[in-house]
Amino acid sequence: MDKTLEIRKVGLLPNKKRTRVDDRDGIIHNVKEALDEYRETLTKLRQKHGSEADKRDCWRPDIEAVMRLRKKGKLVNMRKQLGPILGVEVGDEFRNRAELTVVGLHLNFRRGIEYMKRDGKILATSIVNSGRYANHVGSPDILIYSGEGGNPRVERKKPKDQTLKRGNLALKNSMEVRTHVRVIRAVKHFEVGTCAKKRSFTTYVYDGLYKVEHFWQERGEFGKLVFKSLLKRIPRQPIITWEKVSKQLKKPMMSKDIVCKNDISEGKETMPIRVVNAIDSESHPAFNYTRYVIYPNFFKATKQRGCDCLHGCLECKSCLCVMNTGGVFSYNNTITDRKSLIYDCDTTCKSSSCKNRICQHGIQFKLEVFRTKSKGWGVRSRSYIPRGSFICEYVGEILQEKEVKQRRGSHEYLFWTNGKFVDHPFRDASQHVSFPKLPNFFGDGFVIDATQHGNVGRFVNHSCSPNLSAQSVLYDHDDVRIPHMMLFAKKSIPPHQELTYDYSSRVGKIVP
Numbered sequence: 181m182d183k184t185l186e187i188r189k190v191g192l193l194p195n196k197k198r199t200r201v202d203d204r205d206g207i208i209h210n211v212k213e214a215l216d217e218y219r220e221t222l223t224k225l226r227q228k229h230g231s232e233a234d235k236r237d238c239w240r241p242d243i244e245a246v247m248r249l250r251k252k253g254k255l256v257n258m259r260k261q262l263g264p265i266l267g268v269e270v271g272d273e274f275r276n277r278a279e280l281t282v283v284g285l286h287l288n289f290r291r292g293i294e295y296m297k298r299d300g301k302i303l304a305t306s307i308v309n310s311g312r313y314a315n316h317v318g319s320p321d322i323l324i325y326s327g328e329g330g331n332p333r334v335e336r337k338k339p340k341d342q343t344l345k346r347g348n349l350a351l352k353n354s355m356e357v358r359t360h361v362r363v364i365r366a367v368k369h370f371e372v373g374t375c376a377k378k379r380s381f382t383t384y385v386y387d388g389l390y391k392v393e394h395f396w397q398e399r400g401e402f403g404k405l406v407f408k409s410l411l412k413r414i415p416r417q418p419i420i421t422w423e424k425v426s427k428q429l430k431k432p433m434m435s436k437d438i439v440c441k442n443d444i445s446e447g448k449e450t451m452p453i454r455v456v457n458a459i460d461s462e463s464h465p466a467f468n469y470t471r472y473v474i475y476p477n478f479f480k481a482t483k484q485r486g487c488d489c490l491h492g493c494l495e496c497k498s499c500l501c502v503m504n505t506g507g508v509f510s511y512n513n514t515i516t517d518r519k520s521l522i523y524d525c526d527t528t529c530k531s532s533s534c535k536n537r538i539c540q541h542g543i544q545f546k547l548e549v550f551r552t553k554s555k556g557w558g559v560r561s562r563s564y565i566p567r568g569s570f571i572c573e574y575v576g577e578i579l580q581e582k583e584v585k586q587r588r589g590s591h592e593y594l595f596w597t598n599g600k601f602v603d604h605p606f607r608d609a610s611q612h613v614s615f616p617k618l619p620n621f622f623g624d625g626f627v628i629d630a631t632q633h634g635n636v637g638r639f640v641n642h643s644c645s646p647n648l649s650a651q652s653v654l655y656d657h658d659d660v661r662i663p664h665m666m667l668f669a670k671k672s673i674p675p676h677q678e679l680t681y682d683y684s685s686r687v688g689k690i691v692p
């Protein structure tokens with residue numbers, strides 16, 4: 181979900197019904213996933229049926245995309261509910277009405293007022309302020325909302341008096357019962373297209389919870405009776421700076437990403453990794469994609485003994501791999517306990533549901549190599565990444581340190597297996613980032629060189645406040661000098677945020 185607004189967190193909403201932490205994280209994750217999948221499905225539908233769609237004028241790709249997700253059971257928060265929606269934050273921007281349905285913020289595609297029944301009364305759950313009615317917004321926290329029905333602009337019928345039923349009645353009841361109503365505001369954007377033609381599009385921003393303070397009837401712009409509600413935003417919610425919204429929302433919508441390659445791994449990874457460029461004419465970088473580390477000829481992978489657990493290795497007392505790591509389980513779908521070195525189970529472990537090897541299943545997120553403004557290529561994810569998730573391994577040729585000197589070319593893609601990444605000064609000198617210095621020794625250690633052979637890990641850039649960190653892991657051999665270098669998410673990462681780690685970070689002391 182694109183978090184594009186400048187919002188100020190001034191407090192949290194009261195959450196009477198507490199959800200278990202695990203469930204909460206799971207739902208938040210599902211919301212982001214659903215939205216991402218919806219956007220992808222919609223893009224594909226539009227690409228496939230682009231010209232055809234004009235002929236079939238009733239066909240709505242947005243609705244079809246939602247239906248496809250529903251069939252797959254991917255829609256979230258499908259039960260109508262009052263109050264906040266898990267996984268959706270104040271200030272979140274949605275590209276169309278269908279996206280509101282996908283995340284469960286406002287399930288009805290067409291109607292501005294959504295309602296549900298509680299204790300025999302219908303109550304408003306959410307409203308979309310689409311701007312088609314005359315809704316006068318006095319201050320940012322006050323919204324005067326016109327009821328539904330009788331509007332010739334919407335129904336293409338003669339204007340008539342609104343009736344006190346459905347949405348109108350729900351808003352009246354909400355005022356009486358004092359329940360919260362979610363407010364979604366439509367924001368209109370104008371962009372200048374070719375031939376200086378103005379093109380407009382609308383996005384929808386979740387504005388938070390409101391209460392209906394007054395409800396009355398008056399004569400509307402077509403001379404007929406309309407219902408009006410005065411809604412007041414409840415305090416202690418993030419503040420949205422509306423004057424900046426329009427400008428900021430344009431950014432993600434106007435992305436000019438050109439897909440240079442659909443899958444840089446050429447089918448070697450579990451997920452295709454596309455290369456996109458919205459910056460310049462550089463096409464995808466040339467190197468040999470390999471999913472696995474390439475060991476030197478002299479290196480013979482040996483393994484003393486792994487575990488032979490049958491039941492998921494959860495019994496730390498009996499799992500040899502977990503004991504090697506210090507007797508504490510490091511994973512629970514994500515990494516929960518960082519160590520200087522983690523021993524993952526390998527093929528000797530007979531457990532079909534072994535939980536002690538999350539790095540061996542390959543890449544699980546839709547990673548994308550993209551052109552950055554000043555750092556060459558970088559990596560981001562097209563989907564939401566929960567904290568602690570495995571991202572990818574740093575793969576390349578294993579070299580002895582002394583060999584590095586003999587190799588020609590740059591040291592851009594070297595990763596010391598003791599966790600130190602080595603590089604030379606940045607291309608863009610204007611970047612005031614501290615960067616680790618090249619070690620002035622070349623000893624007996626090992627280095628992963630991803631210059632000629634590597635995977636997506638070679639494109640992950642440096643940051644002093646990174647969202648990834650490296651972890652050494654052993655599973656297929658016992659040589660602690662050459663552990664696998666695995667990148668994990670240090671925090672939850674929204675889609676399209678660049679993935680980075682601190683090149684100078686040490687994974688920990690590995691005692692041979």
Ligand SMILES: C[S@@+](CC[C@H](N)C(=O)[O-])C[C@H]1O[C@@H](n2cnc3c(N)ncnc32)[C@H](O)[C@@H]1O
Pocket residue numbers: 465554555556557558592593603604605606607608611613638639640641642643
């Ligand atoms: C492992 S590569 C990362 C991928 C690289 N950006 C590329 O285009 O292939 C390391 C190189 O990326 C660039 N780089 C990485 N992090 C950077 C940063 N924070 N600022 C500027 N350049 C950076 C530097 O040129 C560095 O030598």
